[in-house]
Amino acid sequence: MKWLYRIVSLIAAVVFLVPLVWMLVVSIKQEGMKIVTLVDWFTPPYSFGVYGQVIRETKLMNWVWNSFFVAVVITILTVVMAAMAGFAMSKMPFRYKTFMFFVILAGLLIPGEAVIIPLYQTAKDLHILNTYSGLIFPMLASPIAVIILKSFFDGVPNDLIESVQIDGGGTWRIFMNIMLPLTRPAVASMLILTFIGSWNNFLWPFLSVTDDKLFTLPMGIPTLMNQYSTDYVKPMVINTISSLPIIILFLIFERQIVKGISLSGIKG
Template sequence: MKWMIRLVSMLLALVFVFPLIWMLVVSVKREGMGVTSLLDWFTPPYSLDVYGEVITQTKLTHWIWNSFFVAVCVMILTVLISAMASYAMSKIKFRFKTFMFFFILAGLLIPGEATLIPLYQVAKDVDILNSYEGLIFPVLASPFAIIILKSFFDGVPNDLIESVQIDGGGIWRVFFSIMLPLTRPALASIAILTFIGSWNNFLWPFLSVTDDNLFTLPVGIPTLMDQYTEDYVKPMVINTIASIPIIALFLIFERQIVKGISMSGIKG
């Protein structure tokens, strides 16, 4: 029975990995190649000339930097803001606390697309369109992250907080010395999921940026694809280069990503 499970698992893994292998192999073929059979995709000659052409003649690497910079900023600020809001909702007493919690919870019920028009209007009024600020600040609010982190903060014993307060520690010392270290796995999961979500975000960057120097990968890649509709190699080179950072991120943080997805499924 075990060998059957392993065999099925290997076949399923091959099904998911094959498109990546096919993309990589086609990306090192010569431009303008002829394809008459399936084997033509995988047989020589091979060449890396198209990689050099795409890197030097397009803004792909610049868009990769934009995506990485925006994703890192969104990740750090979202985790920090969500952690502070969750800490307040969990451990600090204030008026209308219950109402505020359900107000944040209601944010999960509103589709993101429904907020695009007012969000765009606000970004226009404060003059942050076509800027890194316009790509970062409007997407920082995350009710999902606040709800998840609040559930973890609720599990931190109040005795620990009281012991720090007895020693003269204030709210910020409790937050940085007690709450953040004890909820590190949850923070790491939220950070990784936020990074991936920002990296793959298409709709808001598409609406808020018209300068191609500020394009992120999801917005920039389609503009390149329109130029190479009659060739297979350049689109595969573009997708391969664009996929390398996120594949490397997955390989490095595989356990945290899987844990974060499973954690979000349980808590959500």
């Protein structure tokens, strides 16, 4: 029984890893090799030659940079805005607060895909199609982040806030010196999940950008793939280069990512 369980576990792990291992191994083959059986993909000779070629001849590195830049800006702005709003909703008294809460809550019910057509028209009217602003600003509003961060701010004791106020500290200082440090794990999880979401976001960049200098990876990859259909080496190099940054990030921040998912599941 114990052995059966171990074997099943091992098989599951292998099945999950095989597509990635295959991707990596094929990416370091030479182009034009004859593949007769499955084994030929995994045997030497290996070479990184195609990597150099892809980096030189395509805009892939440009797109890696675009994806990275857009994701970083979106992540910081989204979480800062959501934290400020969540703080106001949690700790600040003001009129029409209940109404405001419902307005934000309503956003949870609006799926981005369902407003993407009028969003395109809105971005067009604002003349931000085919710009970095167009890639960034429409993606910043995250009601779910506001609600989750609010629920964490709710857990910060009011005594702490009052003690800062007695010392003459303003609201901004309470926000920066009390709220954010005390909820750091939640904020960190929020940052990393927003980053991954943005890095992998497809539909909006796909609709809003037609200039290939502004492409992000998810939309750039398909345009490259169409050129190569017979040999897998170049496609796999493209896949690998596109995936490495996010895999490295995952290895560094795995703990925060896992925590963030558990949190969003509880709220979800």
